[in-house]
Amino acid sequence: MDCDVLVIGGGLAGLACAMALSDAGLHVRVVERADEAGGRARSITDATTGERIDLGPHILLSEYRNMLRLLDLLGTRRHVAWQGARFITLVDAPGATTLHLYPLPAPLHFLPDLLRVPQLSLADVASNARLFWRVLRLDDAGRMQLDQVDAEQYLRALGVSERFIDWYWRTVAMAIMNVPLGECSAGALLGFFRYLVGRNGYQLGLPSIGLGDLFAPAARHWIEARGGAVRLGIEAARLELAGDRACGAILADGTRLHARWTVAALPPPSLHALLPESLRTHATFRDLAAFAPSPYVSTYLWFDRRLSRERFWANTWSPRTLYYDFYDLANIRAHRDAEGSLVACNLIFSTRAAHLDDAALIDAACSELAAYLPRTREAVLRHAVVHRIPMAIPAPHPGSESLRPEARTPIRNLFLAGDWLATGLPASMESAVRGGWMAAEAVLQEAGRPRAWVQPLPRMDPLAALGGRRAAAG
Numbered sequence: 001m002d003c004d005v006l007v008i009g010g011g012l013a014g015l016a017c018a019m020a021l022s023d024a025g026l027h028v029r030v031v032e033r034a035d036e037a038g039g040r041a042r043s044i045t046d047a048t049t050g051e052r053i054d055l056g057p058h059i060l061l062s063e064y065r066n067m068l069r070l071l072d073l074l075g076t077r078r079h080v081a082w083q084g085a086r087f088i089t090l091v092d093a094p095g096a097t098t099l100h101l102y103p104l105p106a107p108l109h110f111l112p113d114l115l116r117v118p119q120l121s122l123a124d125v126a127s128n129a130r131l132f133w134r135v136l137r138l139d140d141a142g143r144m145q146l147d148q149v150d151a152e153q154y155l156r157a158l159g160v161s162e163r164f165i166d167w168y169w170r171t172v173a174m175a176i177m178n179v180p181l182g183e184c185s186a187g188a189l190l191g192f193f194r195y196l197v198g199r200n201g202y203q204l205g206l207p208s209i210g211l212g213d214l215f216a217p218a219a220r221h222w223i224e225a226r227g228g229a230v231r232l233g234i235e236a237a238r239l240e241l242a243g244d245r246a247c248g249a250i251l252a253d254g255t256r257l258h259a260r261w262t263v264a265a266l267p268p269p270s271l272h273a274l275l276p277e278s279l280r281t282h283a284t285f286r287d288l289a290a291f292a293p294s295p296y297v298s299t300y301l302w303f304d305r306r307l308s309r310e311r312f313w314a315n316t317w318s319p320r321t322l323y324y325d326f327y328d329l330a331n332i333r334a335h336r337d338a339e340g341s342l343v344a345c346n347l348i349f350s351t352r353a354a355h356l357d358d359a360a361l362i363d364a365a366c367s368e369l370a371a372y373l374p375r376t377r378e379a380v381l382r383h384a385v386v387h388r389i390p391m392a393i394p395a396p397h398p399g400s401e402s403l404r405p406e407a408r409t410p411i412r413n414l415f416l417a418g419d420w421l422a423t424g425l426p427a428s429m430e431s432a433v434r435g436g437w438m439a440a441e442a443v444l445q446e447a448g449r450p451r452a453w454v455q456p457l458p459r460m461d462p463l464a465a466l467g468g469r470r471a472a473a474g
């Protein structure tokens with residue numbers, strides 16, 4: 001045996017899993033095909049400016065219990081800059097609305113700001129009443145029942161006004177679930193919305209150093225200090241089976257790596273590519289093709305001057321704009337030498353921009369930026385890069401929630417990890433760490449060294465929970 005556990009994939013899920021396993025004294029080897037660990041949350045060095053940028057900008061929530069525990073173990077939580085009660089600024093040209101978390105019991109905490117949005121009437125806000133009560137009493141079984149239904153159809157059926165759907169729900173579907181509302185599972189959308197309205201006191205956080213630098217080097221150090229290894233630039237080509245058991249993997253250079261347990265910490269398309277023919281038609285694996293991607297374009301713009309003092313804002317949904325979230329890293333990164341703004345912007349579910357070249361994507365980003373920050377028009381754009389990301393997350397299309405697998409597979413010593421597992425959360429960094437620890441717990445159980453790593457999902461605040469119970473009883 002080359003090691004006790006082979007972990008394929010050095011993203012958040014693979015690293016979290018390997019940390020837990022090496023902490024239990026197992027000899028772990030992680031193979032990662034890229035030259036940097038961190039996967040979709042990795043940082044890279046920009047060749048022109050030498051600055052650390054991310055594959056695409058990310059947000060954390062203070063409710064990310066698994067991710068924050070990981071950062072606590074690594075000693076890097078202090079590098080998250082929290083937004084405080086100012087939740088998000090939504091830009092709907094020419095105006096902007098900032099949503100705050102008011103010190104009111106959940107689910108009332110967003111209400112004062114929603115009632116002030118110029119685009120919405122009191123009747124628009126009130127049209128959510130039936131939906132709201134359904135959401136508060138939504139349990140796991142209800143979430144799965146709603147999985148087959150598309151969210152747009154469901155909101156209409158419950159009487160939500162078209163204006164509220166356009167201004168609020170289309171924006172939430174794209175910005176949080178990463179798919180258009182009409183292509184989103186109602187179960188997935190409302191399952192997450194339950195957390196947003198059922199609790200108060202949470203905050204958005206932004207990494208004040210490169211996102212990957214927040215966890216990847218320290219996780220590697222953790223694993224290697226416990227006798228494990230993280231090997232970069234090593235690609236697994238095929239999972240290896242011996243009869244009904246997994247026995248490791250064959251690497252792209254032909255080397256065989258043998259392990260007692262194998263964890264595939266890979267997104268669905270990469271896992272599919274690694275499966276031996278005999279497993280492709282197996283019930284657990286044949287649905288992998290159904291996890292369609294939500295592609296992104298992340299554009300980074302370097303300007304010669306400061307454009308704002310804001311850290312983060314987002315465009316509301318509109319058929320006329322492309323980008324959603326904007327981040328001025330000059331106001332987020334703690335130790336940045338350069339003077340001018342470095343704005344990162346995400347074009348979510350970017351299929352509608354697939355025909356655009358880099359110049360057109362950069363132009364669109366600059367003009368959408370200028371619509372909110374007119375100073376952009378006088379600023380000089382010094383440098384820009386465009387990252388095309390084929391799959392930011394597996395898209396939560398109707399029916400996809402029910403397909404999300406557990407960490408255990410029918411092959412007793414083969415386990416899965418990743419953001420797309422049945423973690424109870426939308427695919428995200430939090431889901432990736434939770435999925436990694438689900439796999440670690442399953443391996444530790446098999447190895448006779450059981451230990452708990454998975455952090456519980458947040459509960460609703462008392463008033464919201466009482467509302468949910470009353471709605472369920474009524």
Ligand SMILES: Cc1cc2nc3c(=O)[nH]c(=O)nc-3n(C[C@H](O)[C@H](O)[C@H](O)COP(=O)(O)OP(=O)(O)OC[C@H]3O[C@@H](n4cnc5c(N)ncnc54)[C@H](O)[C@@H]3O)c2cc1C
Nearest residue numbers: 009011012013033039040056058059236418419428429432
């Ligand atoms: C632009 C962008 C913005 C996002 N915004 C947010 C956000 O704001 N908040 C949030 O919580 N989440 C966000 N996400 C999602 C988040 O990044 C992912 O959910 C999370 O990083 C997934 O981690 P993972 O370990 O499951 O998968 P991955 O990060 O994909 O890790 C899998 C790893 O396996 C490696 N690999 C693949 N095939 C092989 C092979 N054959 N051999 C060896 N290695 C292999 C890959 O290189 C990769 O490193 C965003 C993602 C993107 C891309």
